[in-house]
Amino acid sequence: MSILVLIPARMASTRLPGKPLADIAGSPMIVHVARRAAEAGLGRVVVATDTPAVAEAVRAHGFEAVMTRADHESGSDRIFEALGAVDPGGKVETIVNVQGDLPTIDPAIIGAALRPFAEPSVDIATLGVEIADAAEKTNPNVVKIVGSPLSTTRLRALYFTRATAPWGEGPLYHHVGLYAYRRAALERFVALKPSPLEQRERLEQLRALEAGMRIDAEIVSSLPLGVDTPQDLERARQILST
Template sequence: MTETRTLVLIPARMAATRLPGKPLLDIGGLPMIVHVLRRAEEAQIGRVAVATDTPEIAAAVKLHGGEVVMTRPDHPSGSDRIYEALKQLDPQGKIEIVVNLQGDFPTISPGNIRDVLPPLADPAVDIATLAAQIHTEEEATNPNVVKAVGSPIGPRRLRALYFTRATAPTGDGPRYHHIGLYAYRRAALERFVTLPPSPLEQQEKLEQLRALEAGMRIDVMIVDTVPRGVDTPADLETARRLLANN
């Protein structure tokens, strides 16, 4: 995976209801979006840019030396936002792999960002993502924890069969906590954004099911830990504590 063909895009917007102004919340003296930008830059897998519709986010990123793409405000999802950003940044079509890194993962490790790329070495794989094994009952039964269900196809690798908020699969054996970091083959992203929302996507409220229902292949790399997303004030305090210790 050479740097010239991989683009990391971080979609960011201000519309979070539980944490207003989330991307600009201070963590150790830096806005949260800048922490995510730094992790992506440290991963050293390619060009990094923040895709946003908010001038305040753009200004904060630029102030800290980051690249910004201004996108339309009416995108229904982060995938649509990064596709618009891709077309702006690379109209010639030279980029082959697009990594979608959520803007509320300030504690993600650069190594985990790199971990999402190996499945795309297989030309049969359209999209790659991450998961970590679940070790507690609370995590297994929490509907806010999305479970990745798949067939093992190698060490630390699954071929995804389904994603669900339910506790699945049932019975004895491992369950996996899905981590919302994706690497798309360019053609897969182009196809994905043209597809209408699918029935299971709408039922589970999980965008990645649209790809599976369309017959696209998603492979999952198993990593050791789940990076903590920031959705609540308690999450914010946890992120501040973790990053203060770095």
């Protein structure tokens, strides 16, 4: 299948403004993400941004960038615009959305997100990691996947929540916000209006589930560091400077 990796990057982060261009070991953060996406070896990698300085930095390091509108409410809306710009002929079958704030992500888990597509009925694929830290189980900033096990490494997602769920004995899974879409699924998803549960939990993926779309999650062992705060940025600098 023809695969396009898109990396949305916006400068207007509320907790860490300007983070795509934050220096980490001599390169902007967004460039580190692009490098890891390229190392996954899936196909063409493009950064989608609303900021000329980000596009310039990406191109200066040998990667491709496309400009998108500044008024998008979500990364999925941004990558859909970018898809139309870089593939107007509709040749790309699968789109992988790698968040632009994952500079330490293991390239292997980017490819792992495609494994659920072995099942033809899967519309959207994503990733999860079993929670080992007890504090994360009750942390509302850690999104949990509630799913039906299909194998030791895969869940069919039934719900995503900031609460501690499911109840009872058994593992809990931390959702990793990296998505793979079949092209038709992405087109359908961005055409949907925000759903009630999406708005309540502030989790965009619930819109797809409420519309009857199927999301499967591949369970991996590596949890990438998401850079949302100055403290996260310092951790990323320590990791990538060694």
